[in-house]
Amino acid sequence: MxxxxxxxxxxxxxxxxxxxxxxxxxxxxxxxxxxxxxxxxxxxxxxxxxxxxxxxxxxxxxxxxxxxxxxxxxxxxxxxxxxxHNYSDHAFESDSAIGSSVLWGKELQDHIPTFSYQDLRNDDLVLLEWCEALRDYGLSIIRGAPLEEGEIERFAEHVAVVRETIYDRLHNVRATPGEYNAYNVASTTLELKPHTDMPNYNNPPGVQMFHFLVNESEGGHSTAVDGFNVAKQLLEQDPDAYRVLSQTPVHFKMFSARGDIESRNPLLTLDTDQRLKVFRYSNQLAQPANLSIDDMEAFYSAYRKLGRLVEAPENMVEFRLNTGDMMATNNLRVMHGRKAFDPSTGDRHLQLSYMDMDDVLSRIRMIRKAL
Ligand SMILES: [Fe+2]
Incomplete structure (x- = not known):
């Protein structure tokens, strides 16, 4: 009718x-x-x-x-x-790559989505599972990658395309004394607190990935924290603090030999439905806050509350990555870090590359279409 x-x-x-x-x-x-x-x-x-x-x-x-x-x-x-396309009583969804975030804390430690490198290279169905795990959990481990330089870049190209930044397209983090890249704290032997990479970009790279060519030193366990999970806890515990962090621009800056990028964005970027869309957090790249007299204390109060949730043991997974392992995070959501390590006990060399989450979602649509 x-x-x-x-x-x-x-x-x-x-x-x-x-x-x-x-x-x-x-x-x-x-x-x-x-x-x-x-x-x-x-x-x-x-x-x-x-x-x-x-x-x-x-x-x-x-x-x-x-x-x-x-x-x-x-x-x-x-x-x-x-x-x-009926929009009468709900918004229709026509995107085959839409998933749903699974928030996690320490309980994920023994259940981190883990894949075999060979399976990912040889079977698009496994690659689809990996893309979906990255979409829904924002964290995955890949075991058994070849011990060849540039493998992380080739893997990124197998999935989608490399996202270039002011780091080298294939970025080395080495701990052999005397070979430090001076512009980044990752290249020291210090503990690296959980952080998202490059919040200094208006559009940070969506996927950060690294590959251990060698990891023979003692210590240096990897850590990860679900930023969406800690943000949800902050919203429940202190809605005002959540509001402050979603409305206060934070200045981040990072430089290298190739560039100098800075921007101001809230730590919690919300979408038009007030859902958390991008989580930014990097203690080491935050610049001096430049807020009004009235706003400064409320910001610091909220920021420290968030930081304490980020470091809470119940929110963090900790695991060992070995020679040949890769790790990938949704860098718009999940923080990564590492414990301090002792370089006198063995070599440690990893290579980093980036992608965008749009390219991971694109690969999901492409594989689904081909099936
Ligand atoms: Fe990092």
Whole structure:
């Protein structure tokens, strides 16, 4: 059944579905409105008349046919397509890469999603599982990678594309005394507190990955903390502190021989539905706070509360990565760190590379499409 009103029509699908005329006209699928090959919109939305409406409309053979009152344009919509895009009582979801975050703390320690390097290289179904684990947990370990320089970069290219930053495209972290890269605390033997990499970018790299070419020194266990989990705890314990950290820009800066990047963004970036979208945290890259007299103490109070949750043992996993192991994190959510180590007990050399989460989600869609 089809009912026409002033601005919208209603069709009885499994239940009543209302579609605005401007929405229908904007989404006409004909070859004049959508390019048949690229699937991009050709119709220029702002040229749709303000009083757009059907001159006539009917349901026929599982299609909705509309003759518009502008330019004698005709549109045909399949009922299946309308049902899949029914926005009447909920937002429709048409993205095959959408997952759901599983928040975690210390209990994940013995259950961190772990994969074999060979399986990931040889079987796209396993690669799909890895991409989905990275999407949903934001943390994964890969065992048994070849002990060859550049392997992490080749792995990134196998998944998607490398995200370049002001670090070298393939970044070395070595602990052989005398070979330190002076611009980064990672290249010392000190403990590295859990942090996200490069919050100094307006768009930080979405995936940080590293590969141990050698890890023979004592100590240096890896740590990881789910930023979304600690943010949720902060929201429950102190909603004002959560609000402060979602509204206060924090200045981060990082430089290398190739560049000098700084930006100001809240530690908790929320999306339009007020859900946490990007978690930024790096004690070592934060610059002196530059806030009003009224705001400074509230910021520091909230910031320290968050920091204490980040370091709480119940929120942290700690594990040993060995020669040939790789680790990947969703760097927009999960912090990584390491304990101090003793370089006199053996070599430690890892290589880093980055990707963007968009590219991981892209790979999920591509593999699903191919299946
Ligand atoms: Fe890092």
């Amino acid at each position: 089809l009912t026409l009103a002033k601005n919208a029509l209603t069709i009885e699908l499994d239940k009543a579905a209302t579609f605005h005329y401007v929405w229908l006209r904007d989404n006409c699928p004909c070859a004049k409105c959508v390019h048949p090959d690229t699937k991009e919109r050709i119709l220029v939305t702002h040229t749709i008349a303000d009083d757009i409406a059907p001159e006539s409309a009917e349901l026929r053979d599982n299609e909705l046919l509309v003759n518009w009152n502008q330019a004698q344009h005709q549109s045909r919509y399949s009922i299946d397509w309308l049902a899949a």
